Amino acid sequence: MAEAVRVKLRRLPHGEGLALPAYATDGAAGMDVLSAEDVELAPGARAAVATGLALAIPSGYEIQVRPRSGLALKHAITVPNTPGTIDSDYRGELKIILINHGHESFAIARGDRIAQLVLAPVVQAAWDEVEELDETVRGAGGFGSTGGHAKLA
Ligand SMILES: O=c1ccn([C@H]2C[C@H](O)[C@@H](COP(=O)(O)OP(=O)(O)OP(=O)(O)O)O2)c(=O)[nH]1
Numbered sequence: 001m002a003e004a005v006r007v008k009l010r011r012l013p014h015g016e017g018l019a020l021p022a023y024a025t026d027g028a029a030g031m032d033v034l035s036a037e038d039v040e041l042a043p044g045a046r047a048a049v050a051t052g053l054a055l056a057i058p059s060g061y062e063i064q065v066r067p068r069s070g071l072a073l074k075h076a077i078t079v080p081n082t083p084g085t086i087d088s089d090y091r092g093e094l095k096i097i098l099i100n101h102g103h104e105s106f107a108i109a110r111g112d113r114i115a116q117l118v119l120a121p122v123v124q125a126a127w128d129e130v131e132e133l134d135e136t137v138r139g140a141g142g143f144g145s146t147g148g149h150a151k152l153a
């Protein structure tokens, strides 16, 4: 595995005493991030849940906020903006947006692992505006133009 990229992190007052986001296993892609507050999510409700953390991600990287599959499968709790984008120049509190798609209220307790953070490299694009684009076999076909979900023969 490549060497870890160092990311500066600051605990906010309400994040004191909480474990830092961490990889649950050696090969984990995402670090589980903890809630810094108790939140009750009614069916259909969403909330920006505090983590008590502020970050300075190195330039050239982002952090993606992804749902945890266990919460999604067992409780229908997910991240509506997945993957959430944490920009390298953001210095505010990292918040995890959660939505309850289930039929029952869901209680999040301070210290619960609510989502996972994936560090990813970012390449910025620059536009080259042109009059014509090159032709391809696909052309303007999309949205199922190659045969939908049926098996390839
Ligand atoms: O799940 C998320 C998504 C975003 N953010 C923070 C970090 C991110 O850098 C900033 C802006 O996010 P985004 O660009 O997704 O939101 P926007 O609606 O475009 O807001 P803005 O105009 O501030 O960019 O908000 C979070 O804390 N959690």
Ligand SMILES: [Mg+2]
Residues within 6 Å of the ligand: none
């Ligand atoms: Mg934005």
